[in-house]
Amino acid sequence: MSGVKIEEKLFQNRYLVDAERPHIRIRDGSVCEKKCEAQPCVVCCPAACYSREGRKVVLITDGCLECGACRIVCNVHRNLDWEYPRGGYGIQYKFG
Amino acid sequence: MTETFDVIVVGAGPAGNAAAYTLAQAGMNVLQIERGESAGAKNVQGAILYSDALERLIPNFRDEAPLERHIIEQRMWVLDDASYIGTHFRSDEFNTPPHNRYTIIRAKFDKWFAKKVREAGALVINETTVTELLRDASGKVIGVRTDRAGGDLHADVVILADGVNTTLARKAGFRAEIEPRHVALAVKETHFLPRETIESRFNVQKGEGVVIEMLGKITQGMMGTGFLYTNKDSVSIGVGCMLSDFMAQQTTPYELLERMKAHPSIRPLIQGGELKEYAAHLIPEGGYNAIPQVFGDGWLIAGDSGMFVNAVHREGSNLAMTTGRMAAELVIDLHKAGRPMTAANLAEYRHRLDDSFVMKDLKKYKDLPDILHANNQFLTTYPELLNRSAYTMLKVDGVDKLSKEREIFASFRDKRSLFGLLGDAFKLWRALR
Numbered sequence: 001m002s003g004v005k006i007e008e009k010l011f012q013n014r015y016l017v018d019a020e021r022p023h024i025r026i027r028d029g030s031v032c033e034k035k036c037e038a039q040p041c042v043v044c045c046p047a048a049c050y051s052r053e054g055r056k057v058v059l060i061t062d063g064c065l066e067c068g069a070c071r072i073v074c075n076v077h078r079n080l081d082w083e084y085p086r087g088g089y090g091i092q093y094k095f096g
Numbered sequence: 097m098t099e100t101f102d103v104i105v106v107g108a109g110p111a112g113n114a115a116a117y118t119l120a121q122a123g124m125n126v127l128q129i130e131r132g133e134s135a136g137a138k139n140v141q142g143a144i145l146y147s148d149a150l151e152r153l154i155p156n157f158r159d160e161a162p163l164e165r166h167i168i169e170q171r172m173w174v175l176d177d178a179s180y181i182g183t184h185f186r187s188d189e190f191n192t193p194p195h196n197r198y199t200i201i202r203a204k205f206d207k208w209f210a211k212k213v214r215e216a217g218a219l220v221i222n223e224t225t226v227t228e229l230l231r232d233a234s235g236k237v238i239g240v241r242t243d244r245a246g247g248d249l250h251a252d253v254v255i256l257a258d259g260v261n262t263t264l265a266r267k268a269g270f271r272a273e274i275e276p277r278h279v280a281l282a283v284k285e286t287h288f289l290p291r292e293t294i295e296s297r298f299n300v301q302k303g304e305g306v307v308i309e310m311l312g313k314i315t316q317g318m319m320g321t322g323f324l325y326t327n328k329d330s331v332s333i334g335v336g337c338m339l340s341d342f343m344a345q346q347t348t349p350y351e352l353l354e355r356m357k358a359h360p361s362i363r364p365l366i367q368g369g370e371l372k373e374y375a376a377h378l379i380p381e382g383g384y385n386a387i388p389q390v391f392g393d394g395w396l397i398a399g400d401s402g403m404f405v406n407a408v409h410r411e412g413s414n415l416a417m418t419t420g421r422m423a424a425e426l427v428i429d430l431h432k433a434g435r436p437m438t439a440a441n442l443a444e445y446r447h448r449l450d451d452s453f454v455m456k457d458l459k460k461y462k463d464l465p466d467i468l469h470a471n472n473q474f475l476t477t478y479p480e481l482l483n484r485s486a487y488t489m490l491k492v493d494g495v496d497k498l499s500k501e502r503e504i505f506a507s508f509r510d511k512r513s514l515f516g517l518l519g520d521a522f523k524l525w526r527a528l529r
Contacts, residue, residue, distance in 0.1 A: 072378075
């Protein structure tokens with residue numbers, strides 16, 4: 001079912017985006033591209049923050065739900081710098 | 097701030113709020129730090145509130161807490177692709193006050209709980225992320241560093257109620273990174289519907305609610321469950337599976353939820369609903385064997401951060417409140433006795449937990465996660481066999497019932513073999529006894 005529009009789901013959520021200060025960063029993009037066969041972050045991220053451009057993994061954290069799954073599944077190469085957003089920023093659940 | 101607090105509590109979820117509330121009530125000088133805009137802004141739960149754990153803290157909570165519906169009916173569904181077979185338990189005893197459990201909306205509930213913490217006398221700071229623990233030369237935790245300017249804050253002891261990602265304990269080296277097989281990833285949507293629609297659709301009256309727990313083919317062979325809970329004017333629907341299982345296949349969490357929502361038995365229940373939020377969260381389901389070190393020099397862990405979740409009975413927030421309260425009670429006892437917050441003295445926390453239902457329950461099911469991981473027939477083959485059996489037996493088609501029984505028995509034997517069936521029964525019995 002590739003017809004799921006994750007953007008439409010995320011659009012319902014309330015975010016305070018910390019512009020230009022992503023709280024998760026890929027340490028070395030070449031590790032994802034050349035050494036990580038599985039790229040589990042792409043399938044596991046519930047907000048589709050990770051996408052593929054060819055073999056490259058592109059990370060855009062604006063829709064992040066701060067679950068932590070990406071950090072835990074990156075268990076072979078440990079290639080993420082993962083922090084919570086600064087206080088007050090990021091997802092602000094209305095219902096939770 | 098150069099002040100030293102008696103206690104700093106990190107996090108304003110059920111564990112942090114229970115801890116801070118208990119401490120403040122006892123007159124301790126408490127600082128609680130929350131990274132969300134307000135308490136609850138970062139928190140996600142199904143959500144069922146079991147009354148008991150909260151009642152021990154705030155006996156009259158029913159008069160003032162924002163509760164959605166009290167649960168009078170619990171449904172357990174085992175699904176294949178076209179059908180479900182299940183049990184419904186509905187009792188008027190669950191409809192008689194004081195009610196045993198409620199659906200809640202966490203953002204509202206946590207905000208209320210945080211207000212109680214403030215009223216009890218704690219200093220609560222929102223919109224502040226704790227980035228690491230401060231430690232002295234001996235390694236003792238002496239406070240926290242926050243992302244505010246000049247944001248170092250000191251205390252005699254720090255209670256880590258910072259949630260499933262257990263960021264502070266990990267960074268401090270108190271525990272290793274969480275393993276993918278020890279957490280479930282759950283996604284959930286909140287769909288709004290008119291109150292009357294919910295009540296007629298689920299056969300309940302004002303204030304009454306229904307929960308549906310689901311397992312079977314909706315998780316596509318992954319170890320996990322789905323749920324649908326009724327709130328006042330919305331339903332919460334979600335699905336969660338072990339993160340290690342998500343890694344091993346190609347369906348995204350939101351695709352899995354979309355497919356579940358499209359199931360012919362589920363779709364009519366949410367039809368016409370307006371989606372107003374999509375959430376995701378990890379649930380620590382590693383069980384007893386995955387519980388980390390929960391105390392040390394100057395620190396204690398409570399709630400999800402300590403893996404205190406009973407996945408079998410879908411209990412988490414009550415364990416969070418209980419461990420938060422118990423951590424606070426020990427701190428109060430030590431403080432009153434004038435004893436320092438050393439690892440040796442705080443070790444009593446683990447002893448008290450071991451003597452409580454928290455650890456007793458977790459210990460009871462300690463082998464279940466591994467058994468289900470190694471035997472996914474319980475989540476795939478059996479749901480299908482059960483549903484096919486029911487269909488075979490109930491379809492009136494001119495075939496005699498004895499032949500139908502033989503066909504059903506043969507289907508089980510073909511899929512699992514006689515030894516397989518006996519072995520599966522034994523495994524389940526051993527894991528659940």
